Amino acid sequence: MKQIICLHSLTPEQIQQLEEAAPGYEFIVKNKKDLSPELIQNAEVFLGWSKTIAETALQENSKLKWVQTWSAGVDTLPLERLREKGILLTNASGVHAIPLSESIFAMMLSFPRQIHAAVRNQMQNKWDSTLSAPGLTTLGEINGKTLVIAGVGEIGRETARLAKAFGMRVIGVRRSDKPEPNVDRMYTLDGLHEALGQADYIVNVLPLTNETRHIFNASAWNAAKNGVVFINVGRGPTVDTNALIEALNQGRIGGAALDVFEEEPLPAEHPLWSMEQVVITPHIAGDNDRYAERVIEIFTENLKAYVQGQKPPRNLVDYERMY
Structure with a gap:
């Protein structure tokens, strides 16, 4: 048989x-x-x-x-x-469209509402209404902001739908520039840097291919709007980690939420752990x-x-x- x-x-x-x-x-x-x-x-x-x-x-x-x-x-x-x-x-x-898109928004909302800073203060029994975390120093909102989604497949489409409900402008980046509902403008991968220059928030859900490996590198961060928030729930090796750390240290990236990494598990001595403007989850954003x-x-x-x-x-x- x-x-x-x-x-x-x-x-x-x-x-x-x-x-x-x-x-x-x-x-x-x-x-x-x-x-x-x-x-x-x-x-x-x-x-x-x-x-x-x-x-x-x-x-x-x-x-x-x-x-x-x-x-x-x-x-x-x-x-x-x-x-x-x-x-x-x-x-x-x-299978990940719903849990990952919900994780993306949990991460995204933590920055303008400074939830990550409040949780760190809680661990120290510290009352600080200024919530002055590095990178993002004032409370804000995502309504009216521009979200760039790199990789508009099932996850990207659901993320775009939710973003519209929050009143965001949505730009998509993928292999094809075919229009999608809830995406205001679509770029091919060649237009990634142009798209990044408009982003207040960047979500990476790209697959790992020869074309996308280290696509988020120093050149990408130089093209991005200063103080942008970066969320990676796609593949770790699509990001040049050293370039990401440098951009975070220089303030070009205001905050980062990372679920995937070039090296997993992320080593205990890795500098990302101690960066107050970084939120880390252990590759669980799609679990449910x-x-x-x-x-x-x-x-x-x-x-x-x-x-x-x-x-x-x-x-x-x-x-x-x-x-």
Whole structure:
């Protein structure tokens, strides 16, 4: 019997849902550490991925035909080897739209309302109504401000919708300049610096590709409006960390909220930890209690097509673009 291996915990209801979508397939739900080489080699489909199974799963005699990742990003997968073997790859793009956009606004609102400064004062039993955190020295509001969203996919679209509800002007940056609802102007990546010059707030949700690696570098910060707030919930290596720190120290960036980093976990001695104008979260901005439900929804739709001999209709990764 053909086998599908899931590396993540599923409820009995979710397993039944998948079995009904793919009759004739055996579903195996196991931790990666509990998989024998024989099981890995015989699996036709993987739901989830791990470096520990890669070598065995990609051997010449393995039966692997399709990988559905549990994550939206695929930059850590062996893309070239998967492409060479003709393996279909789909990601979980779309599952993060609501939790990430809500995280973005939690981060964004903390700066004009100085919540991050108030929390630090609370830890010191300190009453200070001036809330004079470095970088942003007065209380303000986001209404009427300009938000630049770098990467207008599912997350960017939901972020733009929320921004409009807050009365913001929204500028988008992505590979295509095709218009989007709730985006006042769209630029291609070539126009990133022009867009940054108009931003009061920058949100980065770009995927990591050869084109976007270190796209937020010293030149980008020189092009940005002085005192801009930067929020990164995309990919750590899209940002040149040294250039970011320099811009923060010089006040060119008024504040930064960072969920992702070039090196994770962020080392305890890293200078970002001690910067009062920086908010740090440990790569959790997309986590929520409905994550598995949304991944299974995508996988089920793809699975129904796959067993009919069709390509998965949702989130098929383009190996050339790397997303």
